[in-house]
Amino acid sequence: MNSAIEMTDVAWRAGGSFEVKDLSLRVPTGSIYGFLGPNGSGKTTTIRMSMGMLKPDRGTIRVLGRDVPRDMPKVLARVGYVPERPHVYPALTVREQVRFHASFFRLWDAGWADELSERLGLDPERRISRMSKGETGKLLMLLALSQRPDLLVLDEPTDGLDPVVRRDVLTALLDYVSETNATVFISSHLVHELERICDWVGVMDDGRLVVELPMQAFKNGIKRIKVADAPAVPEEPPFTILSRERLNGAGSETWIVRGWQDPMRHYFDGAGIGLRDVVDLDLEEGFVELLRSSRPTPPYRS
Amino acid sequence: MYQPMLFLHWKQIRFALLPFIFAAYGLPLLAVQGLGSSPGMEGPALEAYRVVSTYQVWLPFFPLLAAAIGVTLALSAWNWDHQLGHVYALSLPISRWRYAAVKMGAGAVLALLPASAFWIGAHVAVASISLPVGLHAYPDQLAIRFFAAILVSYALLSAMAAGTVKTTLWVLAGGVVFVIFGSFLSQFVFPYFGILRHTDVVQWVFHALVSAPGPFQVFTGNWTLIDV
Numbered sequence: 001m002n003s004a005i006e007m008t009d010v011a012w013r014a015g016g017s018f019e020v021k022d023l024s025l026r027v028p029t030g031s032i033y034g035f036l037g038p039n040g041s042g043k044t045t046t047i048r049m050s051m052g053m054l055k056p057d058r059g060t061i062r063v064l065g066r067d068v069p070r071d072m073p074k075v076l077a078r079v080g081y082v083p084e085r086p087h088v089y090p091a092l093t094v095r096e097q098v099r100f101h102a103s104f105f106r107l108w109d110a111g112w113a114d115e116l117s118e119r120l121g122l123d124p125e126r127r128i129s130r131m132s133k134g135e136t137g138k139l140l141m142l143l144a145l146s147q148r149p150d151l152l153v154l155d156e157p158t159d160g161l162d163p164v165v166r167r168d169v170l171t172a173l174l175d176y177v178s179e180t181n182a183t184v185f186i187s188s189h190l191v192h193e194l195e196r197i198c199d200w201v202g203v204m205d206d207g208r209l210v211v212e213l214p215m216q217a218f219k220n221g222i223k224r225i226k227v228a229d230a231p232a233v234p235e236e237p238p239f240t241i242l243s244r245e246r247l248n249g250a251g252s253e254t255w256i257v258r259g260w261q262d263p264m265r266h267y268f269d270g271a272g273i274g275l276r277d278v279v280d281l282d283l284e285e286g287f288v289e290l291l292r293s294s295r296p297t298p299p300y301r302s
Numbered sequence: 303m304y305q306p307m308l309f310l311h312w313k314q315i316r317f318a319l320l321p322f323i324f325a326a327y328g329l330p331l332l333a334v335q336g337l338g339s340s341p342g343m344e345g346p347a348l349e350a351y352r353v354v355s356t357y358q359v360w361l362p363f364f365p366l367l368a369a370a371i372g373v374t375l376a377l378s379a380w381n382w383d384h385q386l387g388h389v390y391a392l393s394l395p396i397s398r399w400r401y402a403a404v405k406m407g408a409g410a411v412l413a414l415l416p417a418s419a420f421w422i423g424a425h426v427a428v429a430s431i432s433l434p435v436g437l438h439a440y441p442d443q444l445a446i447r448f449f450a451a452i453l454v455s456y457a458l459l460s461a462m463a464a465g466t467v468k469t470t471l472w473v474l475a476g477g478v479v480f481v482i483f484g485s486f487l488s489q490f491v492f493p494y495f496g497i498l499r500h501t502d503v504v505q506w507v508f509h510a511l512v513s514a515p516g517p518f519q520v521f522t523g524n525w526t527l528i529d530v
Contacts, residue, residue: 053392077395087390089382091313100310103303104394 002029003062004151004183005050010059012049020045020207023059027185027200032177034194034215035187036287037204043187044084046204047155050185051081064151077106080144084155086136090129094122094139098146105147113146120168134165141169145176152176154186158193170197195219195283203290210294215283222286223260228252228274235271238264242293256281256289303396308408315378319415322371326416326448327423329367330441330527333360334427350434350530357528365521368448371416372455375409380463388466402464406457413452421445424527437528444527450520480504 005027013019020042027033037043048054049061052069061068063075088097094117102108117124120138128136137157144152152173158166174197177184188194194201195215202212211218222242229251234241242256260278268275281289337356383391391401424441433439462470484503492498512518 051393053389073395073397075395076393079393081393083389083393085386085389087386087393089310089314089390091382092310096306096309096313100306103306104396 003027004029004031004064005033005185006060006062007046007050008060010046010049010056010061012045012054012056014045018042018045018207020049020056023207023209025202025209025212027183029183030181031200032184032186032198033200033202034198035185035202035204036191036194037187038291039189041204042207043204044155045207047153047185047187051079051153052076078150080147080149080152082140082144082152082154082157084159086140088128088136088139088143090127093125093127094131095124097128097139098124098143101143102146107148109146109148112148113142116142116145116172120172134161137161137165137169141172145172148180150180150182152182152184152186154184156188157186158188158190166193173197191284191287192282201283203287205291205294208294210290218286219280219283221259221261222281222289223257224279224281224285225255225257225260226252226276226279227255227268228276230255230273231271234273237271238267242289252276256293258290258293304404304407307404308411311379311405311408311412314382315375315412318374318378319371319412322367322374322416323419325367326371326420329360329363330420330424330427330444331430333357333363333527334431337431350437354437354528354530357526361525364444364448364525365451368451369455369521371413372452372457373459375413375452375456376459376463379405379409379460384463398464402460405464406460409456409460410453413449413456417445417449417452420448427527433528436530438530439528440526444525447520447523447525454517454520480507 003026005025007023007025010023010025011019011021018040023042023046025046035043035046045054049056050063050068052072052075055069064078066075068075089100092100098113098117102110102113120142122135122138122142126135128139131139137160141157144154154173157173158169161169170193173184176182186194186198198215200213201215201218203210213221226247230244230253237257239260240258242258245254247253265275265278334357391398394401396404421441424444428439428441462473465473481504484507488498488502488504492501510516512522514523
């Protein structure tokens with residue numbers, strides 16, 4: 001499978017406080033890859049490394065088949081980037097900022113930029129310093145999309161936007177992707193938002209990539225199951241137990257498991273454990289349970 | 303991309319630059335105030351001495367104004383980039399040095415505005431007085447020196463601003479280490495080994511920087527509008 005972004009054994013340290021450790025990450029070409037993680041987990045650092053803004057201490061990074069940061073200008077000509085903090089110039093108007101940005105991109109689509117500006121309701125004569133957060137968010141998406149990128153790297157592009165603006169921004173993004181089959185690497189706190197649009201998901205925590213897999217596998221594989229007569233140490237289950245919680249009844253427990261498939265129900269008969277219920281978790285619940293289990297003192301892991 | 307960069311820089315600095323343009327125009331006029339329009343009664347030599355010594359009071363203000371303009375130009379050009387960790391510049395498909403060069407080029411063009419105002423002011427100032435016999439006016443040379451001084455201070459500040467805070471701190475720390483280490487060499491090591499007894503390394507380097515052909519000679523050199 002081709003990868004739009006490929007990081008191998010990447011390490012990066014900021015003083016003594018934070019480090020990214022042994023990060024290996026693949027963003028498949030043509031996918032919408034949701035990058036999840038709590039604040040300070042290393043999402044923005046990872047994104048900045050992929051954009052050549054931070055040089056890793058160790059490991060290799062390839063973006064669109066080229067080495068980063070060595071081939072950066074060539075890579076960036078094909079990447080639309082929306083940073084965590086708006087980086088446009090407050091002294092300019094929307095029209096002036098668009099003209100400034102366009103002058104750096106050979107593939108800039110002026111017609112589409114005008115159309116997008118109209119669709120997103122941006123006033124070309126509005127000064128950026130007087131724009132709301134929502135308007136700035138729309139402008140950033142316009143700048144990223146109008147350069148006709150093969151890859152979009154979006155660092156919390158909808159953070160702080162109201163639901164209407166968020167929908168407008170995401171609709172513009174999805175329209176572009178459906179038209180061009182571009183790859184999207186998007187980080188967000190809004191787990192439900194990613195659940196709706198992404199087909200791959202990666203979860204960062206404390207500078208490590210905890211999991212990376214297709215969204216469907218992530219959602220299907222994480223379950224909450226209720227069991228009876230649970231032993232202290234279950235006999236080699238074919239799935240991973242992320243957490244165990246005792247219920248009122250004797251031996252009754254709730255397990256959060258990963259890697260679940262329906263045929264695994266037979267395991268419980270052989271192990272003498274009563275399987276009472278299997279409940280799907282949505283992405284947010286799965287995400288929370290995954291983080292809880294991946295931290296230094298998990299309740300129990302098989 | 304140069305034109306949009308020039309436009310951006312102009313929009314960022316236009317209000318800050320305006321007072322400097324007026325100051326650059328007015329300073330040569332102020333410098334010749336009180337010199338009168340006709341020679342005095344003391345005789346040509348004394349009159350020439352009076353003109354030159356009156357004018358000399360204003361000399362320090364010329365390089366200071368030029369340096370202030372250069373610093374303002376550089377700060378306005380890089381301030382926003384700096385506040386956001388240069389993220390925008392780094393996300394553009396252009397090498398870092400080229401981006402800095404385009405930005406510096408835009409600043410150099412904008413420096414022409416106060417330099418031109420200074421040149422006009424210098425010519426108007428010279429036209430407003432009658433020089434005593436033996437004295438000459440050098441408005442063109444002074445305006446060129448003024449422009450060069452703006453460029454030097456602008457380039458210096460821009461070079462620092464274009465880098466990361468870490469790089470700037472390294473450069474400044476390097477300067478401090480050089481002063482300490484150079485003084486130590488001159489005070490203790492050279493005398494101990496009996497070499498370069500009368501050489502103060504720090505002073506020598508400073509002298510090389512501020513005298514011709516050093517880069518800062520433009521500030522310490524001859525800022526004369528009126529001279530023999």
